[in-house]
Amino acid sequence: MADHSISGKTVLIAGGAxxxxxxxxxxxxxxxxxxxxxxxxxxxxxxxxERTLADIRAAGAEAVAFQADLTTAGACAGLFADTVGAIGRPDIAINTVGKVLKKPIVETTEAEFDAMAAINSKAAYFFIKEAGLYLKDNGKLVTLVTSLLGAYTPFYSTYAGAKAPVEHYTRAASKEFGARGISVNAVGPGPMDTPFFYGQEAPEAVAYHKQAAALSAFSPTGLTEIEDVAPFIRFLVSDGWWITGQTILINGGYTTK
Structure with a gap:
């Protein structure tokens, strides 16, 4: 049986800083x-x-960092090639890259649409492609999406809309890569207590989101904490290997599918 532990494995994390x-x-x-x-x-x-690299090394692992705009296929290919050159073929690849835009459809420009599609959809697709080429057999692949995929809401058309195709990319890749023992999943956190969330929200919207989840009263901020999500990622890239082709919403009951 394949070894699905994290110990001794090589990892690539896009947006891992x-x-x-x-x-x-x-x-x-x-x-x-x-x-x-x-x-x-x-x-x-x-x-x-640099701080994250220092913490990784303090934990006893080798660590390298690469800067890139992943909105081109060539940049995604280059990131994997650089990773292989520096630390070897990855066992685990995780893509956390994304960008939020909260705006009415009738006010959205073509440039904004193109940028959101490139960051949230195109980069995800070509990251998955390169993972399919470079991951070791029995590898693990996770892409971050959004719990808004389970919501009926205005104003996030370009964000949730550009993340939505990643569900099918994930299903297709899980079928195509499954013969090599590679599991492929998408994880959709709820609104998280990070600058990624607050930059797009007015105070009244923040107040709404802080009470919108079924478990909001039990969260320090009312929002999804990054500490709530990381253990599920760890599980999916280790003992949870039998889960594949899925979109899992981790949000305290903020939305459901």
Missing amino acids: KNLGGLIARDLAAAGAKAIAIHYNSDSSRPDA
């Missing part, structure tokens, strides 16, 4: 990963990447 991606990197290092490559998009995230 900070917030949930950074916590996942630290968590997998603590769980025994041998080497972790983290990706970050912009110079502004470089200090966060």
